[in-house]
Amino acid sequence: MGKGDDESGEERPSQESDGSPEHCQTSHHRTHPRRDRLLSGLKDDARFLKNWASKPLTTGAVSPSGKALTERMAETVNIQSDLPVVELGPGTGAVTKALLKRGVKPQRLFAVEFNPDFCKLLRKRFPECNILQGDAYSLKKTLKDHGIEEAASIVSSLPLFTRPLADRIQLINAALSLMPKGGEFIQFSYALVPPVKISELPHGSELTSSPWIMLNLPPARVWRYKAT
Numbered sequence: 001m002g003k004g005d006d007e008s009g010e011e012r013p014s015q016e017s018d019g020s021p022e023h024c025q026t027s028h029h030r031t032h033p034r035r036d037r038l039l040s041g042l043k044d045d046a047r048f049l050k051n052w053a054s055k056p057l058t059t060g061a062v063s064p065s066g067k068a069l070t071e072r073m074a075e076t077v078n079i080q081s082d083l084p085v086v087e088l089g090p091g092t093g094a095v096t097k098a099l100l101k102r103g104v105k106p107q108r109l110f111a112v113e114f115n116p117d118f119c120k121l122l123r124k125r126f127p128e129c130n131i132l133q134g135d136a137y138s139l140k141k142t143l144k145d146h147g148i149e150e151a152a153s154i155v156s157s158l159p160l161f162t163r164p165l166a167d168r169i170q171l172i173n174a175a176l177s178l179m180p181k182g183g184e185f186i187q188f189s190y191a192l193v194p195p196v197k198i199s200e201l202p203h204g205s206e207l208t209s210s211p212w213i214m215l216n217l218p219p220a221r222v223w224r225y226k227a228t
């Protein structure tokens with residue numbers, strides 16, 4: 001579970017200081033950063049749970065990904081290229097935040113999210129990023145509608161195993177064809193096997209996986225399909 005979002009994207013209630021050192025105070029504003037972060041994380045958990053209860057197959061998780069997992073997702077993203085970095089299924093922004101922390105410029109980041117409530121929150125939380133409401137499985141069309149025909153890296157938290165194998169193959173193949181040689185389609189999953197075996201991909205690719213990230217609940221692995 002991720003409990004670390006600083007930018008809640010929400011109005012903060014006025015607060016009283018209890019005099020403890022973690023409270024910053026000016027003559028007009030008092031903030032409680034640790035409490036705000038905790039509250040923001042709890043609100044994200046509640047949002048996820050609500051969306052999972054009504055759309056379990058699309059939401060795919062009961063809570064946002066934790067920091068250990070999101071940092072692992074972001075660690076090999078290409079931050080040198082001028083091409084866009086595409087994120088699929090940003091949810092409440094746990095991976096988005098890790099991508100920005102890694103050094104992806106917000107203007108370069110294009111996040112495709114299906115759920116309109118999550119899109120609204122993401123636009124508030126990450127006003128400089130490009131939040132595209134649309135279907136990640138129609139990847140080329142969704143990106144082309146926004147003028148994107150190439151990407152440096154594509155980072156996905158989509159719950160791929162809720163879709164048939166043919167859809168997964170089509171998505172990964174489309175993603176690889178959008179990237180130059182060396183570009184990676186990065187995907188996490190909680191499963192023992194990769195979402196698509198390398199032998200099932202018609203487009204040339206190499207596949208590697210991270211060790212299990214036990215600090216995430218549930219433990220997850222990051223799969224990297226590299227365009228060759």
Ligand SMILES: C[S@@+](CC[C@H](N)C(=O)[O-])C[C@H]1O[C@@H](n2cnc3c(N)ncnc32)[C@H](O)[C@@H]1O
Nearest residue numbers: 060061064065089090091094113114135136157
């Ligand atoms: C497991 S959650 C991951 C959220 C976030 N990235 C994280 O790691 O905490 C999957 C996200 O994918 C989104 N999603 C599912 N199907 C989608 C689709 N076809 N197109 C775009 N987003 C989709 C869901 O709405 C949800 O926000």
